[in-house]
Amino acid sequence: MSTPPAIEVRNLSVGYEDINAVRGVSFTVPAGGRIGLVGESGSGKSMTALALMGLLPAGWTAQGEVMHDGLNLVSQSDRALSSRRGRTISMVFQDPMSSLNPVRRVGDQIADVIHRHNGVSRREAVRQTIALMVQMNLPRPEQLARSYPHQISGGQKQRIMIAMALACYPQLIIADEPTTALDVTVQKQVLRLLKAATSERNSALLMITHDLPVIAAMCDTVAVMYAGRIVEYGPVQQVFRNPRHHYTRGLLDSQPTMDNIALDGTSRLVSIPGMVPPLQRLPSGCAFNPRCPAATEKCRAEMPELDRDGAACWHPVQTRETAIA
Amino acid sequence: MSFAPTTTTTARPKRRRRRNLTLTIGIVVTVAFVAMALASFFYLPHNPNVPRIPDRLLPAGSPGYLLGTDALGRDIFSQLMVGARTSLMVGAGGALISLIIGTLAGLSAAAFGRVADETISRGADIMLSIPGMVTALVLAATIGSGALTTILALSSFFTPSFTRVIRSAALSVLQEDFITAARLYARPTWFILLRHVLPNVAGVMIVQFTLYFAAGILTEAGLSYLGVGVTRPSISWGMMLNEAQQQVGISSPLAMWPGLAIVIVVLGLNLLGDGLRDVLDPKLARRA
Amino acid sequence: MISRQPLLAMQQVSQAYSLPRTALFSPPGSFTVLDSIDFDVCAGEAVGLVGESGAGKTTLTRIMTGMERPQSGRVLFDGIDIWSAGQAERADFRRSVQMVLQNPRSSLDPRMRVSTALLEPMRSLRIEGDHVKRLHEVLDQVGLDKSALDRFPHEFSGGQLQRIAIARALMPNPRVLVADEPVSALDVSIQAQVLNLLKDLVRNLNLGLVFIAHDLSVVAYTTSRVSVIAGGRIVEVGQPVELFTRPKAPQTKNLVDAVLTVESGLSGTAL
Numbered sequence: 022m023s024t025p026p027a028i029e030v031r032n033l034s035v036g037y038e039d040i041n042a043v044r045g046v047s048f049t050v051p052a053g054g055r056i057g058l059v060g061e062s063g064s065g066k067s068m069t070a071l072a073l074m075g076l077l078p079a080g081w082t083a084q085g086e087v088m089h090d091g092l093n094l095v096s097q098s099d100r101a102l103s104s105r106r107g108r109t110i111s112m113v114f115q116d117p118m119s120s121l122n123p124v125r126r127v128g129d130q131i132a133d134v135i136h137r138h139n140g141v142s143r144r145e146a147v148r149q150t151i152a153l154m155v156q157m158n159l160p161r162p163e164q165l166a167r168s169y170p171h172q173i174s175g176g177q178k179q180r181i182m183i184a185m186a187l188a189c190y191p192q193l194i195i196a197d198e199p200t201t202a203l204d205v206t207v208q209k210q211v212l213r214l215l216k217a218a219t220s221e222r223n224s225a226l227l228m229i230t231h232d233l234p235v236i237a238a239m240c241d242t243v244a245v246m247y248a249g250r251i252v253e254y255g256p257v258q259q260v261f262r263n264p265r266h267h268y269t270r271g272l273l274d275s276q277p278t279m280d281n282i283a284l285d286g287t288s289r290l291v292s293i294p295g296m297v298p299p300l301q302r303l304p305s306g307c308a309f310n311p312r313c314p315a316a317t318e319k320c321r322a323e324m325p326e327l328d329r330d331g332a333a334c335w336h337p338v339q340t341r342e343t344a345i346a
Numbered sequence: 347m348s349f350a351p352t353t354t355t356t357a358r359p360k361r362r363r364r365r366n367l368t369l370t371i372g373i374v375v376t377v378a379f380v381a382m383a384l385a386s387f388f389y390l391p392h393n394p395n396v397p398r399i400p401d402r403l404l405p406a407g408s409p410g411y412l413l414g415t416d417a418l419g420r421d422i423f424s425q426l427m428v429g430a431r432t433s434l435m436v437g438a439g440g441a442l443i444s445l446i447i448g449t450l451a452g453l454s455a456a457a458f459g460r461v462a463d464e465t466i467s468r469g470a471d472i473m474l475s476i477p478g479m480v481t482a483l484v485l486a487a488t489i490g491s492g493a494l495t496t497i498l499a500l501s502s503f504f505t506p507s508f509t510r511v512i513r514s515a516a517l518s519v520l521q522e523d524f525i526t527a528a529r530l531y532a533r534p535t536w537f538i539l540l541r542h543v544l545p546n547v548a549g550v551m552i553v554q555f556t557l558y559f560a561a562g563i564l565t566e567a568g569l570s571y572l573g574v575g576v577t578r579p580s581i582s583w584g585m586m587l588n589e590a591q592q593q594v595g596i597s598s599p600l601a602m603w604p605g606l607a608i609v610i611v612v613l614g615l616n617l618l619g620d621g622l623r624d625v626l627d628p629k630l631a632r633r634a
Numbered sequence: 635m636i637s638r639q640p641l642l643a644m645q646q647v648s649q650a651y652s653l654p655r656t657a658l659f660s661p662p663g664s665f666t667v668l669d670s671i672d673f674d675v676c677a678g679e680a681v682g683l684v685g686e687s688g689a690g691k692t693t694l695t696r697i698m699t700g701m702e703r704p705q706s707g708r709v710l711f712d713g714i715d716i717w718s719a720g721q722a723e724r725a726d727f728r729r730s731v732q733m734v735l736q737n738p739r740s741s742l743d744p745r746m747r748v749s750t751a752l753l754e755p756m757r758s759l760r761i762e763g764d765h766v767k768r769l770h771e772v773l774d775q776v777g778l779d780k781s782a783l784d785r786f787p788h789e790f791s792g793g794q795l796q797r798i799a800i801a802r803a804l805m806p807n808p809r810v811l812v813a814d815e816p817v818s819a820l821d822v823s824i825q826a827q828v829l830n831l832l833k834d835l836v837r838n839l840n841l842g843l844v845f846i847a848h849d850l851s852v853v854a855y856t857t858s859r860v861s862v863i864a865g866g867r868i869v870e871v872g873q874p875v876e877l878f879t880r881p882k883a884p885q886t887k888n889l890v891d892a893v894l895t896v897e898s899g900l901s902g903t904a905l
């Protein structure tokens with residue numbers, strides 16, 4: 022066929038000592054594609070992202086295959102990985118305050134990435150930096166480039182991070198909760214920018230968040246994670262309109278969005294009872310069974326795999342009763 | 347600005363074993379050191395100050411003299427034990443005084459407003475700009491050398507550093523929401539400091555104390571070596587080094603024992619401080 | 635609608651801070667944070683305050699709870715100006731207005747057991763009565779098990795901590811609860827639990843709830859009247875449905891626009 026996928030993850034497991042935060046996760050991001058990874062705290066989504074970048078904290082190990090740029094990233098040396106980080110695969114982190122270097126000017130931080138990976142002269146890197154900042158709709162780029170992170174707003178910081186991530190036209194950008202720390206009004210601008218910039222460069226996007234509307238707006242495909250496994254996977258239009266896994270359905274029903282609340286104050290959000298289980302004490306069988314309205318003995322006994330239609334469930338939801346109108 | 351959910355897992359990697367080793371060594375050395383110092387009050391193999399010329403410069407392992415004798419026939423091991431006493435008192439004394447004053451100053455600077463903060467911080471800066479050794483020498487010249495002088499000198503040197511450290515730890519605790527809640531209940535500031543801030547900076551205090559304790563021992567040894575620390579009949583490891591210096595050509599091991607004692611104890615205390623920091627910090631800081 | 639006297643009201647409240655001196659002999663400049671704010675809440679009513687960061691929400695919260703004194707305007711509790719009230723009235727005010735903050739991990743002293751933290755307000759506000767009985771009552775109200783009492787904050791998840799924070803706010807039997815971004819730091823499925831809890835408390839205990847957020851949909855679900863604050867001024871007040879369907883102020887329009895929903899995302903109209 023044509024271009025190989027930006028990244029192909031096969032049976033990835035991430036853990037430390039005898040506890041696994043990620044338990045056998047598989048997905049493929051086609052070249053230029055956009056896939057969302059949905060999950061709450063304890064789902065393992067952030068660990069997945071770190072494993073892809075080779076940035077796991079000390080003591081954590083990854084097993085499985087992560088095929089990118091012709092190599093299995095799991096078994097690479099730090100050297101091979103660092104030549105790719107920032108160049109073919111890059112990341113936008115959640116909290117711009119702690120992911121930008123506070124003692125260097127923001128322009129320099131972008132220029133560093135360009136200079137290091139593209140092999141151009143320092144002067145050329147600076148020129149490219151300014152061009153990039155213009156693309157990010159940043160006002161007065163020459164002046165802004167000389168600022169320090171604490172002097173600029175959250176939205177601007179995040180745009181700087183995106184600029185750094187895009188600078189070398191990577192095959193894949195991983196965005197881990199990129200707008201969670203921002204105001205809603207800024208969020209929209211940043212997401213719009215991310216979408217446009219990635220499609221313009223034909224970079225694939227792996228968007229990781231617990232915010233479902235963001236996935237709906239940004240991605241074509243979605244993978245829903247719970248307790249370290251993917252429990253539902255498929256095109257976003259299909260999964261969000263007709264969720265088949267009860268967790269996905271629960272997530273959709275529990276969001277106070279304008280879709281499911283009656284503005285006269287009569288509606289009531291349906292929350293998923295219970296809590297995400299801690300990794301050390303996962304339920305047997307399907308990890309969601311204690312909280313699931315359709316759980317049976319089989320669910321407690323055997324762990325389901327993803328079926329043909331993309332749901333890892335013994336009794337998937339048949340029809341969608343409460344429709345998103 | 348919102349704070350987004352982080353992973354519920356807490357990483358406890360293999361580093362824990364190495365951490366415990368540091369702590370263990372630190373504890374062992376410190377306990378041995380303190381035991382030796384305290385034991386010196388009850389039992390000494392020989393009188394460390396009385397010369398016994400016939401037995402001078404005996405090598406280590408000689409009968410009755412575990413580490414041998416010095417140029418005047420005095421038992422080295424007994425001298426080490428009494429020297430440990432000095433190191434303990436001076437080091438701990440200096441660190442303790444700095445701890446008390448530094449904590450009071452640091453908490454006040456953090457909690458009582460801009461004027462208090464500026465005054466205390468600038469005062470600390472001024473004190474820090476005077477080198478410790480100079481202070482020690484001036485004090486020795488004016489009130490005479492000795493353990494007390496050294497303790498004073500150490501305190502004046504460590505207090506401003508302590509103040510800074512406590513101030514910054516207190517400032518970050520004061521940012522937390524539970525402090526806001528306490529203010530909402532109209533708790534007076536001194537109460538908030540005592541009940542909420544102090545327990546949360548206790549870890550920092552303990553770690554700094556052990557580190558300054560170690561530094562104090564080293565400084566005291568240096569001062570005694572220069573002759574401005576303690577003098578006979580008190581004994582200090584630094585003083586032993588000075589006396590051994592005259593015998594370097596004749597009996598080199600004389601300098602080795604006090605030197606080794608200093609190195610081991612200072613290292614042990616530093617390891618203790620590091621080990622404690624690793625144990626205490628994760629509970630305090632990395633839970634967020 | 636029956637007109638009732640508001641429990642807590644702010645009338646023409648303004649606040650300004652002075653900037654640090656830039657020149658030695660000229661007076662320092664000042665920076666207006668709040669400008670003639672009118673805001674109130676009645677018993678059994680949930681009102682919302684929405685605005686972007688920097689709009690003045692935090693300052694307003696501090697003034698509302700008596701932690702800061704406004705430069706001008708009045709803060710009335712049960713009709714009495716708290717800044718010119720006597721000791722007894724001030725004490726009553728402090729007991730009756732409680733807060734729940736955004737970051738659940740920061741709201742509790744990590745070195746204190748949950749039971750101690752819950753009893754804190756009773757001791758400091760010098761409230762008498764059977765504290766232990768009250769503890770159990772409050773735990774029931776927020777849906778927490780008694781086993782939580784002996785544990786430390788780090789043993790709980792964010793959602794549970796927020797419940798504990800709400801429990802602590804309920805201990806002195808307040809009449810007004812001020813919740814500053816209470817669910818922003820929580821997971822989606824837990825947000826629903828906490829929002830439902832807040833709604834139930836308003837209804838069952840006849841509490842006044844002031845709900846502050848930057849996300850309009852969360853506020854719309856929980857409250858019946860919303861004020862939009864921007865640049866230190868209230869720019870629009872209305873019922874959630876009106877603000878969404880017929881927003882008047884440009885800032886309101888921005889906030890409504892910024893709301894992302896699954897449906898608008900799927901239909902491609904979101905971004």
